[in-house]
Amino acid sequence: MDKISKDLTAASSIPVILGILSKGESYGYEIIQEVKLLSSDKITWTDGMLYPVLHKLEKKGLISSQWKAGENGRRRKYYQITKVGKKAQEQEIQQWKLINGMLNKLWKPHLT
């Protein structure tokens, strides 16, 4: 399979970030590595583009951030999902389920 298109990557960025952070706090580089791993390298985000999305989510109150020293003593900015973020994630899940269900029905002949 080819790599996922830019538009679809952009559209899925928020639910993907919220999904990763709902498993526990993380920092930018780790989030990107996680996305590569989960998508088997089919989704590649340009690293620098991730941060404005994270900042946008932070401004909306869906995630919060904190500078912390990592294992090697180097400081990293860790992001955590907030209560508002968890609610937003639930909504995202419902919406994506709806889309997924709709597409499954439409493509049923092709999938079987």
Add this chain to the structure above:
Amino acid sequence: MENLTHFSIDKELKSLRQRFSKSGAFTYDNIDELESHIRDGYELHKEEHSEKEAYQLSMESLGDPAELTELYYKSNQQSIWRNYFWIISLSTFFGLLVYRITDFMFQVVFTAIDKLGISVEYDYMDYGFGLAAGIVFVLLSLSFRKRASRIFHSLTHRLLRRPSFALLGVFVIGSMFNNNIGPSFLMENLSSEIQAFARSAQGIYAMFMYLAPLILLFIYFWKYKHKEYKSFEEKLSARLGLCALLGVSMTIFVILSSMILAEGVMGLVILLDLNVSIYTQFAIPMVLFVLFWLSLIFLLYQQPQQVLGRLSQIISENTMTFLSVGLSLLVATFLLADFTGTLFFEQMPNEHIGEFFYLRDLWLEKIFTFFLLLLTTIWTFRRSKNRRMIAWN
């Protein structure tokens, strides 16, 4: 032949930070975060590549620099402008507060000296007091570096998240120390000679001009260049240091520019023997003053990145030039204000002098600060309505 140029990731990142900073599109927090990201990529790639290659690969993964800058510019456009507005507003209040408190201390000390009947050379008292006040001021600023109590931490954190309340508090406290409300009763009991001297702002200028700005400037650049924030208190301390520094500059600027404008215009009216009321005379410098501030705000609002980015670039690249030129301008402005003031007071009828001071203090201090307070309050409410967090970055 072997390439003898030694690669240093720290050197590369320092240069990169400067480039990011120059663009004016990134906040300091953004630059820290991107540096941390590049270091993560560098550490990973270093296992299979040379140091230089690892750095280049990590940089490439960030994406196209122009696109990245544009993206951050759009993302930060509002917050950068707002941050500067908060800093400028807080600074003005902070400066006025310092001015008022110092004035209060000044009068208390002179009352004590007068009552004790001690005779001291005015010049020595003047600069001695200025120096002592400067040391106290700097020590107070530095004391924020120490770990504060939980209550202090919580209060300041809340205040920083709600700048309008912080500004209101500073405004109220500042007003309490105002000559017209606070220490005026002390002045009534002093001899006229001491009163005249105590009312002069020489001690305060001595403090502002000789000690506090230099130390605070050093702290500010040291903090921001090395980015060594380890705790909330340290960050707060740097913020207060920055506010105090700008506050000192802004206070001197507000006071001196109002002096030059008001005394200059009114002195001209007297010299030319124009038959204009004192209120009309005062309206001219007031309009000029307000126009200047509105133009500045408009300019910053329209092109915050270009204007502020360029300004921060000039300051960071030419620190010493900026310092020397800034101080020279400050001294020149001070001397000019002194000259126009002397010219003005020599010509002005005595009965108008009190009225002039009343108008100048009322309009240029209280109404100007009230104007800033109103603007910041409106913006805070607008932001809370939009459910946006206050980003101090």
